[in-house]
Amino acid sequence: MEIFELLQYEFIRNAFLAGLLISIPCGIIGTIIIVNRMVFASDGIAHASFGGIGLAVFLGLSPYTGAAVFSLAAAMVTAMLTYGKKFRSDGVIGVIMAVSMAFGVFMINITPGYVTEPVNYLFGNILLVTFTDIINIFIFVFLLLIVIFLFYRKILAVCYDSYFAEVRDINVKFYHFLIYMLVAGGVVFIVKISGIILFIALLTIPPMIVEKYSKNLISMFFYSSILTLILILTGLFLSIKYNISSGSSIILLSGSIFIILNLFDFLKKTKNTHFNKKRVDKV
Amino acid sequence: MDTIIKIENLNFGYNNSLVLENINLILKKNDFLAIIGPNGGGKTTLLKLIMGLLKPVSGKIELLGQEPVITRKKIGYVPQHTTNDEFFPITVEDIVKMGITNSKTLKENSAKILDIMDFLDVLKLKNKKIGELSGGQKQRVLIARALVFEPEILILDEPTASIDNEGQHLIYNYLKKLNKDKTIIIVSHDLNLILSYAKQSACVNKNLCFHNMPEITDEMKDLYIGCQAGLIERRLKHGNI
Numbered sequence: 425m426e427i428f429e430l431l432q433y434e435f436i437r438n439a440f441l442a443g444l445l446i447s448i449p450c451g452i453i454g455t456i457i458i459v460n461r462m463v464f465a466s467d468g469i470a471h472a473s474f475g476g477i478g479l480a481v482f483l484g485l486s487p488y489t490g491a492a493v494f495s496l497a498a499a500m501v502t503a504m505l506t507y508g509k510k511f512r513s514d515g516v517i518g519v520i521m522a523v524s525m526a527f528g529v530f531m532i533n534i535t536p537g538y539v540t541e542p543v544n545y546l547f548g549n550i551l552l553v554t555f556t557d558i559i560n561i562f563i564f565v566f567l568l569l570i571v572i573f574l575f576y577r578k579i580l581a582v583c584y585d586s587y588f589a590e591v592r593d594i595n596v597k598f599y600h601f602l603i604y605m606l607v608a609g610g611v612v613f614i615v616k617i618s619g620i621i622l623f624i625a626l627l628t629i630p631p632m633i634v635e636k637y638s639k640n641l642i643s644m645f646f647y648s649s650i651l652t653l654i655l656i657l658t659g660l661f662l663s664i665k666y667n668i669s670s671g672s673s674i675i676l677l678s679g680s681i682f683i684i685l686n687l688f689d690f691l692k693k694t695k696n697t698h699f700n701k702k703r704v705d706k707v
Numbered sequence: 708m709d710t711i712i713k714i715e716n717l718n719f720g721y722n723n724s725l726v727l728e729n730i731n732l733i734l735k736k737n738d739f740l741a742i743i744g745p746n747g748g749g750k751t752t753l754l755k756l757i758m759g760l761l762k763p764v765s766g767k768i769e770l771l772g773q774e775p776v777i778t779r780k781k782i783g784y785v786p787q788h789t790t791n792d793e794f795f796p797i798t799v800e801d802i803v804k805m806g807i808t809n810s811k812t813l814k815e816n817s818a819k820i821l822d823i824m825d826f827l828d829v830l831k832l833k834n835k836k837i838g839e840l841s842g843g844q845k846q847r848v849l850i851a852r853a854l855v856f857e858p859e860i861l862i863l864d865e866p867t868a869s870i871d872n873e874g875q876h877l878i879y880n881y882l883k884k885l886n887k888d889k890t891i892i893i894v895s896h897d898l899n900l901i902l903s904y905a906k907q908s909a910c911v912n913k914n915l916c917f918h919n920m921p922e923i924t925d926e927m928k929d930l931y932i933g934c935q936a937g938l939i940e941r942r943l944k945h946g947n948i
Contacts, residue, residue, distance in 0.1 A: 584795055
């Protein structure tokens with residue numbers, strides 16, 4: 425089936441549109457979490473949202489409301505723990521993540537009847553995106569771009585050198601919390617579509633691939649977003665063509681490119697070292 | 708002469724254990740103070756207290772006559788280049804511009820920024836990524852960043868660590884020139900080198916062991932070694948200093 429034939433279907437058009445929109449926040453938030461070394465904290469926030477899903481399902485509320493409350497709360501707690509590096513935050517993040525997920529599963533277990541939403545939430549399905557989801561992501565992307573436009577220089581200063589930023593009277597605490605709120609926002613608006621696993625993959629793999637080719641944060645935002653879009657669209661196309669899960673198709677494609685490029689780099693470095701050693705031996 | 712920094716009976720510690728005890732210090736305009744001392748002696752903590760990043764347990768710090776949190780914008784802070792992530796995607800020009808956070812002020816000062824980069828010989832590197840530079844070049848970039856907003860005080864935390872001898876002399880020569888209109892505090896491990904540039908020196912090992920000694924002498928070297936071993940305190944108590 426050709427790509428233009430596929431676009432006749434509304435759910436395919438929605439999926440491609442959603443892919444286009446989520447590539448922007450994934451590129452921006454992903455870049456910020458990579459340069460701040462907060463991938464594990466972001467993973468913790470995403471997984472902690474599962475506790476909210478379980479509670480919401482038990483109470484008969486929308487699971488996404490529960491996920492939003494729990495991810496925002498987890499982001500606040502994580503931001504507090506990591507600010508000023510007072511605690512061994514990685515251990516505490518692990519505890520929050522595990523307990524919240526277990527709580528979610530427990531609440532689902534004691535909920536009468538068969539519950540399907542939590543499974544969708546963990547693994548996501550971009551092919552089930554509705555037009556309302558697209559409007560929601562559009563609003564999130566718009567707000568995110570405003571935040572970056574207004575605060576770029578200060579976010580850059582805080583990410584690069586928080587002590588210097590503080591001496592320059594930048595409110596480091598505010599920007600530290602803002603960054604965690606952006607991650608929570610990503611969880612709320614993107615995870616419904618992508619699922620937790622794909623969300624983390626899209627936040628980490630594209631920025632890590634483009635980091636060495638980026639001169640500054642802005643170019644890294646841009647390259648990451650473009651690469652995320654290419655990976656989502658190609659992965660989607662492959663998933664439809666070969667009838668495999670869209671999430672795993674996108675992640676495997678991203679992971680393969682990451683491994684191949686790093687392997688290529690490694691071989692290049694090894695070759696250069698070998699060449700230099702030979703030259704030294706000759707001299 | 709104007710007093711720039713005044714510290715009186717300063718105590719600071721974590722979890723009921725004092726890191727700095729009874730520190731007294733006065734720095735005037737155009738002073739150039741070298742702080743030396745053993746690892747864990749409280750050198751960086753003292754700098755953080757002066758910059759208002761930490762609050763004293765007791766005692767008083769005045770920076771330009773006010774509390775440090777009010778006047779610290781007048782400080783140009785230069786950390787050790789190794790404390791920043793060398794893989795961070797950022798160009799030399801972006802780092803230097805970080806010294807000015809207001810976009811309007813940044814535009815107005817664009818010529819001055821280039822002059823400062825030229826002065827520190829990093830202008831030709833402006834489009835390079837920070838990770839591509841040598842240790843000495845990185846450190847000069849961080850000094851340029853601290854200078855773009857015309858600070859009255861420069862505070863440098865081990866700026867010559869992991870830099871070769873030639874690079875160290877180059878940095879100290881820049882600092883000597885800057886000292887004509889700026890007060891400088893520098894933390895260093897290299898006693899011989901720093902004391903040939905600094906006007907005053909102090910050894911921090913929980914206490915401020917001595918300061919305002921302009922020349923390096925054998926006695927100072929002994930004191931420094933004594934300070935490292937914690938012997939200085941005992942010598943002071945016994946009055947044989």
